[in-house]
Amino acid sequence: MLIAATVAIFIAMLLAIFRGIAGPTLYDRILAVNTFGTKTVLMISLLGFVMGRPEFLDIAIVYALINFISVIGVLRYSDTDQFKHTPPNKKSEEEL
Amino acid sequence: MLIGLFNNWVVIVLMMSGLYIVIAQGNLIKKLVGLTIFQTSVFIFYISMAKVSGGSAPILDQEISVYSNPLPHVLILTAIVVGIATTALGLSLVVRIKESYGTIEEEEIQQQDNLQNQKENKVEVKE
Amino acid sequence: MELLITIVSGLFLLVGSFLCLSGGVGIIRFPDFYTRMHAVGVTDTLGSVMILTGLMMQSSDLLVIAKLIMVLLLILLVGPTTSHVLAKAAFHNGLQPKGLSTENKHNNKESSSSNT
Amino acid sequence: MINIVLLSLLVVVAIGIIRMKDLFAVVMLTGIYGLLSASFFVAMDAVDVAFTEAAVGAGISTLLMLVVITMTGRKEKATRHKPFAALFVVVITGGLLVYGTLDMPLFGSADAPIHNHVAPRYLNDSMQEIGIPNVVTSVLASYRAFDTFGEVVVIFTAGIGVLAMLFAHRRREEDEKLAAINDSMHEKHLVIRIVTKMLIPFILLFALYVQFHGDYGPGGGFQAGVIFSSAIVLYAMLFGLSAARRVVNQGFIQLMAAFGVLCYGCVGIASLLNGGNFFDYNVLSNDPVAGQHLGILLIEWGVGVTVASIMIIIFFSFAGRREIQQYVEQNKNKESV
Numbered sequence: 001m002l003i004a005a006t007v008a009i010f011i012a013m014l015l016a017i018f019r020g021i022a023g024p025t026l027y028d029r030i031l032a033v034n035t036f037g038t039k040t041v042l043m044i045s046l047l048g049f050v051m052g053r054p055e056f057l058d059i060a061i062v063y064a065l066i067n068f069i070s071v072i073g074v075l076r077y078s079d080t081d082q083f084k085h086t087p088p089n090k091k092s093e094e095e096l
Numbered sequence: 097m098l099i100g101l102f103n104n105w106v107v108i109v110l111m112m113s114g115l116y117i118v119i120a121q122g123n124l125i126k127k128l129v130g131l132t133i134f135q136t137s138v139f140i141f142y143i144s145m146a147k148v149s150g151g152s153a154p155i156l157d158q159e160i161s162v163y164s165n166p167l168p169h170v171l172i173l174t175a176i177v178v179g180i181a182t183t184a185l186g187l188s189l190v191v192r193i194k195e196s197y198g199t200i201e202e203e204e205i206q207q208q209d210n211l212q213n214q215k216e217n218k219v220e221v222k223e
Numbered sequence: 224m225e226l227l228i229t230i231v232s233g234l235f236l237l238v239g240s241f242l243c244l245s246g247g248v249g250i251i252r253f254p255d256f257y258t259r260m261h262a263v264g265v266t267d268t269l270g271s272v273m274i275l276t277g278l279m280m281q282s283s284d285l286l287v288i289a290k291l292i293m294v295l296l297l298i299l300l301v302g303p304t305t306s307h308v309l310a311k312a313a314f315h316n317g318l319q320p321k322g323l324s325t326e327n328k329h330n331n332k333e334s335s336s337s338n339t
Numbered sequence: 340m341i342n343i344v345l346l347s348l349l350v351v352v353a354i355g356i357i358r359m360k361d362l363f364a365v366v367m368l369t370g371i372y373g374l375l376s377a378s379f380f381v382a383m384d385a386v387d388v389a390f391t392e393a394a395v396g397a398g399i400s401t402l403l404m405l406v407v408i409t410m411t412g413r414k415e416k417a418t419r420h421k422p423f424a425a426l427f428v429v430v431i432t433g434g435l436l437v438y439g440t441l442d443m444p445l446f447g448s449a450d451a452p453i454h455n456h457v458a459p460r461y462l463n464d465s466m467q468e469i470g471i472p473n474v475v476t477s478v479l480a481s482y483r484a485f486d487t488f489g490e491v492v493v494i495f496t497a498g499i500g501v502l503a504m505l506f507a508h509r510r511r512e513e514d515e516k517l518a519a520i521n522d523s524m525h526e527k528h529l530v531i532r533i534v535t536k537m538l539i540p541f542i543l544l545f546a547l548y549v550q551f552h553g554d555y556g557p558g559g560g561f562q563a564g565v566i567f568s569s570a571i572v573l574y575a576m577l578f579g580l581s582a583a584r585r586v587v588n589q590g591f592i593q594l595m596a597a598f599g600v601l602c603y604g605c606v607g608i609a610s611l612l613n614g615g616n617f618f619d620y621n622v623l624s625n626d627p628v629a630g631q632h633l634g635i636l637l638i639e640w641g642v643g644v645t646v647a648s649i650m651i652i653i654f655f656s657f658a659g660r661r662e663i664q665q666y667v668e669q670n671k672n673k674e675s676v
Contacts, residue, residue: 001233008240012247021355057290064297066398100445106346120422149447164384174490181497188504
């Protein structure tokens with residue numbers, strides 16, 4: 001059952017990567033990174049159990065924290081200022 | 097054989113992707129990303145060398161007898177933090193280049209430098 | 224009793240991985256950002272709760288359970304917050320949900336270009 | 340098996356990075372790349388490395404690149420000439436490297452040369468000699484302490500370099516105006532401010548746990564430093580740089596960066612004065628193992644303080660530079676209006 005869950009998480013990760021590469025908007029990419037981070041947390045926890053040493057869950061905690069911080073940072077620096085100020089010719093309609 | 101060397105080949109592919117970005121693409125930030133990829137491929141190489149099949153993480157425990165090699169872990173652990181520090185230094189250079197040249201494209205910087213040189217040469221000839 | 228716990232935790236894991244997978248399909252297949260975010264934001268949180276609960280049942284060590292609870296609390300706190308902020312930021316910066324009329328989108332674009 | 344899947348995903352992401360022209364997307368993919376390589380490190384038993392890579396690769400480095408992109412522009416210009424020469428060099432080098440791998444020991448083989456020299460000694464004797472279960476920490480802080488000292492000095496130097504490049508003295512009234520701009524910007528993020536306020540003490544506490552639990556589980560000074568600094572970075576992002584500067588004074592943090600390196604070096608000198616070699620902790624106490632514990636504790640503390648301070652300094656420098664650029668731009672706009 002652990003293996004099945006790990007495989008499922010892997011597939012979900014792959015799909016998130018495709019969304020991250022395909023875009024098309026900035027927010028799709030942020031969303032992809034965010035879900036990818038959550039999936040990574042789950043996968044680390046599962047891997048600990050699969051490999052038989054589940055005491056390294058500290059890493060999963062770090063992942064959850066860092067994921068939060070990086071998403072907030074990305075929003076903070078993409079939300080305001082520069083990306084709004086870019087003249088329209090630089091920013092195609094899709095990329096908004 | 098195929099599975100035994102797969103890690104090494106992926107390392108080579110990643111390393112060459114990094115090298116390609118550094119050589120072929122003109123944007124300085126992209127170049128730094130390429131350097132990061134190159135760096136990470138080296139990390140992956142070290143860490144996959146350290147793995148012993150059937151081994152466990154090198155944190156000693158009574159019930160476990162086979163451990164992976166701890167030495168590459170130590171080297172890479174410090175290398176990662178040094179890597180981010182040097183990347184930050186590179187990024188600060190990029191910021192300064194942007195401030196003085198107004199661009200971070202390699203070709204445009206080169207053009208501006210050439211123009212500058214030509215001007216200086218002309219001034220010298222006149223004098 | 225042992226068997227029961229194994230079965231129940233297996234069920235939790237299965238449901239969790241199904242939820243994660245369906246979220247993954249949603250992020251690929253849905254037409255625009257808001258629907259994708261809806262698919263992922265909801266299933267991700269519940270899916271991780273399910274998987275982590277399933278793992279908690281399988282572990283005997285108290286410390287491991289405590290750490291899993293910490294991860295669970297973090298995900299419960301962080302997941303919805305990031306979804307909320309993402310949607311808000313996207314909406315404030317003028318990303319229109321698909322299905323609103325294209326004229327609307329056009330107007331929006333014109334006004335933004337006249338501003339800058 | 341897991342490693343094959345993860346490595347294939349890494350290749351996919353790397354190719355995506357090559358093909359992207361939008362630098363924002365590149366940075367996002369770099370974040371995913373960091374997370375992926377960190378999960379690979381977990382699968383390869385390198386828990387300490389995964390810890391560091393998670394905090395660094397996915398967190399700080401993504402943020403720094405993002406800040407720089409907001410300063411330098413988002414789009415990459417297409418290069419005019421075709422990259423055939425580069426492709427040629429890359430293919431030739433790659434081919435030679437693949438040829439070189441044919442003699443490499445196979446993945447996971449226990450009799451590879453790397454496992455036959457110092458590693459058995461570290462694994463077998465470190466429990467008696469050092470007395471802590473995490474072998475990575477004992478190698479890092481005791482057997483190879485001199486090496487680690489060099490790394491800490493490199494980080495310190497890089498921090499000084501960034502400071503020298505980007506430091507700009509700002510006047511007080513500018514500072515207040517910038518703070519006003521920032522405050523107006525944060526009014527709308529109410530939910531996230533509250534959640535952040537709940538999380539920050541937890542992150543700081545967790546950093547201290549990682550710092551002092553590094554002997555028994557994954558963790559140590561490097562990881563703790565990065566996590567601690569990311570809490571401050573989070574605060575600075577949400578509540579403005581001026582508020583963060585009031586919490587962590589710039590002069591104080593510069594002092595702490597130097598103090599960490601000094602603390603590390605002093606342990607070495609103390610062991611010299613006690614009659615041992617440089618970084619030979621056995622002489623620090625009557626009992627060799629207790630001496631080792633003391634030495635490792637002090638050294639990890641020095642590493643943690645330095646890394647945390649340098650990361651905070653680096654972020655403050657970049658964000659401060661960005662705020663000043665914004666200020667200048669706004670003044671220009673006002674004049675033109």
